[in-house]
Amino acid sequence: FHGNPRSGQWELVGPRPPLAAMFADGTAPGAAVESLWRSARSARCEAKSCQTGTISTAEAAVQSQTSRDASVQTDQSKDAVQDFQQEVQVDYSSLLSFLQRVEDAVIRELNKNWRSRAFDGFEVNWTDQNETVLCLHTLSYPEAQDQNLQVTSVSWNATGSVVACSYGRLDAGNWSTAKSYVCTWNLDRRGLNPQRPDLVVDVPSSVMSLAFHPSQPSLIAGGLFSGELVVWDTSRTEDPVIWRTGMTDDTHTDPVYQVNWLPDAKHRNLCRLLSVSTDGKILVWREERDGRLALAEGFAMVAQQIPRSAQLRKFAWGEAAVGVTSLSFSHFDPRVFVVGVEGGYSLKCSTAAETLALPRTGSSVPLRAPADFAFSPHGGPVYSVSCSPFHRQVLNLFLSCGTDGQVHLHSMLQPHPLLSLQLSKKYLFCVRWSPVRPLVFAAASGEGNCNNCFCFSGEVHLFDFGKSSQKPALSIQQAADESPVYCLEFNARQTRLLAAGDATGTVRVWQLSSDFTEQGPREMNHLEQLASEITD
Numbered sequence: 001f002h003g004n005p006r007s008g009q010w011e012l013v014g015p016r017p018p019l020a021a022m023f024a025d026g027t028a029p030g031a032a033v034e035s036l037w038r039s040a041r042s043a044r045c046e047a048k049s050c051q052t053g054t055i056s057t058a059e060a061a062v063q064s065q066t067s068r069d070a071s072v073q074t075d076q077s078k079d080a081v082q083d084f085q086q087e088v089q090v091d092y093s094s095l096l097s098f099l100q101r102v103e104d105a106v107i108r109e110l111n112k113n114w115r116s117r118a119f120d121g122f123e124v125n126w127t128d129q130n131e132t133v134l135c136l137h138t139l140s141y142p143e144a145q146d147q148n149l150q151v152t153s154v155s156w157n158a159t160g161s162v163v164a165c166s167y168g169r170l171d172a173g174n175w176s177t178a179k180s181y182v183c184t185w186n187l188d189r190r191g192l193n194p195q196r197p198d199l200v201v202d203v204p205s206s207v208m209s210l211a212f213h214p215s216q217p218s219l220i221a222g223g224l225f226s227g228e229l230v231v232w233d234t235s236r237t238e239d240p241v242i243w244r245t246g247m248t249d250d251t252h253t254d255p256v257y258q259v260n261w262l263p264d265a266k267h268r269n270l271c272r273l274l275s276v277s278t279d280g281k282i283l284v285w286r287e288e289r290d291g292r293l294a295l296a297e298g299f300a301m302v303a304q305q306i307p308r309s310a311q312l313r314k315f316a317w318g319e320a321a322v323g324v325t326s327l328s329f330s331h332f333d334p335r336v337f338v339v340g341v342e343g344g345y346s347l348k349c350s351t352a353a354e355t356l357a358l359p360r361t362g363s364s365v366p367l368r369a370p371a372d373f374a375f376s377p378h379g380g381p382v383y384s385v386s387c388s389p390f391h392r393q394v395l396n397l398f399l400s401c402g403t404d405g406q407v408h409l410h411s412m413l414q415p416h417p418l419l420s421l422q423l424s425k426k427y428l429f430c431v432r433w434s435p436v437r438p439l440v441f442a443a444a445s446g447e448g449n450c451n452n453c454f455c456f457s458g459e460v461h462l463f464d465f466g467k468s469s470q471k472p473a474l475s476i477q478q479a480a481d482e483s484p485v486y487c488l489e490f491n492a493r494q495t496r497l498l499a500a501g502d503a504t505g506t507v508r509v510w511q512l513s514s515d516f517t518e519q520g521p522r523e524m525n526h527l528e529q530l531a532s533e534i535t536d
Contacts, residue, residue, distance in 0.1 A: 118522055133462075133476060133516075136497070137509040139194045141167070141183045144505050149180060151501025153210040153487050157217040160493025161188040162198075162234075164220055165507045168206030170429075170486055180206045182222060184234055187497075187509065199234050211259045213271065221273055223256025229275050229285060229293055243293050245285065249362050250295040254279035257325050263334070272296060278323030278342060281367065282349075298367045299349070300357035301339070305369040306347060328387040330396060330412075338398050338412070339371075340382030346400045348373035348412055376416045379404030384430045390438040390524060397527075399441055401428035407443055407463075419469060423461055429484060435492045438523045439465040440516050444500060446484030458485035458502050462516055465530055466523065476510060478502050 149167040156163055164184045183197035206225040213219035218235040219242075228251060231243040245251050254277045262284065264270040273285040273293065280301045285293040301322040323342035330336040335351045349370035357369040380403030388397040396412040405424035408417035426446040434440035443461045464473040478485045483503035491497035496517050498510045 117524060133474060133513055134511045135508050136511045137185075137187065137192070137194055137507075139163070139165070139183075139185050139197075139507040139509065140505055141181060141197055141200065142195055144181050144183075147179075149206075149505055150503045151486060151505055151507055152206070152208050154489050154499045154501045154507055155210040155212045155220065156489060156491045156493070156497075156499065157212040157220070158215050158493075159217050160491050160497070162186050162212075162217065163499050163507065163509065164210055164212065164234075165499075165501050166207035166210045166222060167505065168208055168225060170208075170503075178206055179204060182207055182210065182220070182232065184220075199237065199240075201232055201240055203230070206255075208255045209258045211261060214261050215271075221259045221261065223259045223275055223277075225255045227252035227254060227256060227277065227279070229256060229259065229273060231273070231287075231293070241291075243287050243291055245293045250283070250298075250364050252277035252279050252281060252283070254323070258327055260327065260329070262329075274327070276324045276327045276339070278325060280322050280324060282324060282327065282339070282370070295363065295365055297365055298363060299351075299353070299370040300367040301341065301347070301371060302357050302359075302369060303343075305355065305358060306371045306374060325382060326384045328385045328398060330387050331389045332396065336396075336412070337370075338385050338387060338400075340385045340400055340402070342381040344377035344380055344382060344402065344404075346375040346382055346385055346398075346408070346410065347371045348375070373412070374415065375400075375410055376408075378402040378406060378408065380427075383428065384432075386431050386433045386441070388433050388438070389435060390433075390527070399431045399433060401431040401443055403427045405445070407431055407441075421463075421470070423472070427484065429486045430488050432488055432490055434516070435490050436495045436517055437464070437519055438527050442488055442490070442498065444478075444485035444488045446482075458483050460485055460488060460498070460500050460510070462512075464516065466520070466526060469530060473515075478508055479504055479506070 144167040150170055151165045152168040152170055153166045154163060155165075162184055164182060167181045167183070169178070180203045182199075182201040182203060184199045185192065185194070186198050189198065203222070203224065205228070207222045208225055209223040211221050213221070218233050219231060220234060221229060221231045223229055226247070228247065229245045230241060232240040233242045234240060236242075252275065256275045256277050258276040260274040260276075261271040262274050264272050264286075270287075273287075275283050275285065277283075282299040282301070283295060284297045286296040288294050301324055303322050306322065324339050325342060326340040328338050330338075337349050337351070339347050339349055341347060350372055351370065353368045353370040353372070355369045357367040378400065382400050382402040384402075385398060385400045388399075397418075398410050398412065400408045400410065401423075405422060405426060405428055407421045407423060407428065409419040409421075410417050423443060424445040428443055428445050430444040432442050434442070441463050443463070445459050445461060458477075458479040460476040460478055461472040462474045462476070467473050478500055479502045481504070485500050485502045488498060488500040491499070496512045496514075498512055499507055500510065501507045
């Protein structure tokens with residue numbers, strides 16, 4: 001066979017001829033073999049369609065509508081219209097004469113109501129009355145509790161939804177280098193875990209005091225055992241520290257037991273930071289761009305510069321620095337504040353003081369002596385003071401408490417207390433006036449009074465002068481053992497909440513009953529009357 005395999009054409013040839021015959025012309029019949037590959041492949045191909053058959057559809061009405069007009073207005077007869085028109089006719093001349101006769105009396109009564117203070121601070125509350133106090137949350141940080149750290153301070157943020165606590169030690173011992181924590185919980189967060197704070201800040205020294213910024217919810221300041229001040233931004237989880245004092249010649253040399261945010265007199269939208277320490281100094285700090293807190297002004301409590309009252313002749317002032325433990329500003333004069341000191345006294349002070357403190361220190365700014373009035377002492381150090389946010393300039397009341405277990409109700413106008421309440425045989429660590437009730441305050445103690453016998457367990461005492469001026473309206477057991485309650489704070493935004501921290505490392509959030517949160521009429525007058533009766 002001879003042919004082309006690609007074309008499928010082949011020829012059959014005979015035996016090879018001799019060499020000479022090979023070059024002769026000749027023709028032989030051929031045989032054609034047709035390829036079947038293409039035809040077989042084509043036969044297997046089928047035309048198919050991917051379109052389904054026609055889809056059956058049907059429409060059905062499911063909305064029905066029925067309407068009917070009906071007249072409900074009766075037609076008035078002409079007589080009825082005339083009677084109605086006659087009924088509404090007014091004798092305007094008589095009305096004018098009447099209004100002119102009563103005008104003076106009405107205006108006199110309106111002016112009298114406008115000047116009345118009978119309902120000062122009273123707000124209508126449409127919620128149901130509730131006489132019970134409930135524990136809404138029991139918050140803790142297990143790692144801090146494992147180290148036997150105590151809750152040293154609590155604070156609510158500007159929205160009232162976040163509570164923060166600091167951990168440290170308030171009892172004896174050098175804890176300046178012990179690690180501690182600042183923890184926050186958002187109580188409005190869904191899925192709140194009471195033992196897992198939303199934020200935990202590790203601090204190299206015990207944190208003794210906390211204060212949230214009054215208008216910026218994420219900023220919180222802390223005073224440390226080492227004497228430093230630190231400001232954290234809780235919205236920054238990686239590195240929350242934004243300002244700090246560092247250890248300089250201006251830094252406190254003793255623990256900082258209280259921090260406060262103060263409005264900046266020169267810049268409306270800014271605040272300065274105030275710190276209080278048992279080294280006798282009250283320092284005001286300003287924020288610098290490089291993350292430092294720089295000293296702006298300061299005061300020093302020196303015993304020999306504190307005025308002595310003629311009614312306190314038995315007290316002999318020393319010449320050492322007076323350790324300051326607490327401070328509260330007047331709500332009526334931003335220059336006036338009260339401090340509690342380790343010597344047992346409460347002192348009225350002024351930021352307008354000009355006298356320099358003695359002796360001169362190595363501070364970068366001159367320190368001034370602010371004290372201008374001394375009140376009768378407690379039987380031991382004063383741990384907390386709280387100025388009334390309600391009372392008028394007439395008396396300017398404040399509360400103080402200390403290691404003698406007493407709460408003193410004071411007027412800034414006289415040295416002796418208006419009232420002394422013996423709440424405990426042990427220490428009272430904190431006292432706070434209610435932000436919504438002029439007659440209510442709370443105190444934190446290291447023991448409670450159960451059926452007239454003292455049981456050693458930390459309690460929160462709620463006083464209502466409208467019910468009694470001698471005993472608490474309610475005492476809430478915070479801790480089951482002998483652990484004292486060290487700190488407490490009312491919530492100024494969500495006014496039914498009260499947070500209290502104790503020595504077990506636990507923060508309890510209490511929901512107060514309406515009895516303690518709803519102001520009744522004439523409460524201000526009641527407080528003035530109570531103070532007047534005691535004074536008389």
